Amino acid sequence: MNQNDLRQLNFSGLGCWLTLFATVWLLGALGLGWLIKSFLVLMVLLVLAPVVAFLGFRWWLRRNLVVAQCPVCNAEVTGVSGMQATCLNCGTQLKAEANQFKRVVSEGIIDIDAVEVNVEAVELPPSERD
Numbered sequence: 001m002n003q004n005d006l007r008q009l010n011f012s013g014l015g016c017w018l019t020l021f022a023t024v025w026l027l028g029a030l031g032l033g034w035l036i037k038s039f040l041v042l043m044v045l046l047v048l049a050p051v052v053a054f055l056g057f058r059w060w061l062r063r064n065l066v067v068a069q070c071p072v073c074n075a076e077v078t079g080v081s082g083m084q085a086t087c088l089n090c091g092t093q094l095k096a097e098a099n100q101f102k103r104v105v106s107e108g109i110i111d112i113d114a115v116e117v118n119v120e121a122v123e124l125p126p127s128e129r130d
């Protein structure tokens with residue numbers, strides 16, 4: 001390492017900030033304060049843009065994320081509202097609508113829900129027996 005390298009290493013610490021300060025002061029003295037202001041605005045925008053994007057994405061996700069049960073196997077499925085999802089348990093194609101999942105069926109097929117009926121409800125009333 002020769003003397004030139006040492007000088008550059010020392011410059012990268014405090015000297016860097018001194019140079020920056022001197023440059024800012026010089027530009028301000030020359031009436032170029034707008035350049036510094038626009039640069040600062042740009043820096044603030046660069047810092048704030050990812051934060052705003054992240055918060056916006058979280059808000060959007062909270063509104064559109066659907067966590068509900070699979071209508072086929074009752075396993076918990078997570079999906080985005082209006083988009084298709086696949087049940088990881090049974091592999092059924094599902095579509096998230098109004099905070100619940102429905103099976104994706106092709107046209108001409110009617111998807112029905114089987115309802116378990118109590119035997120007593122099906123039996124005829126005593127007056128109609130025999």
Ligand SMILES: [Zn+2]
Pocket residue numbers: 070071072073074075087088089090091092
């Ligand atoms: Zn399933």
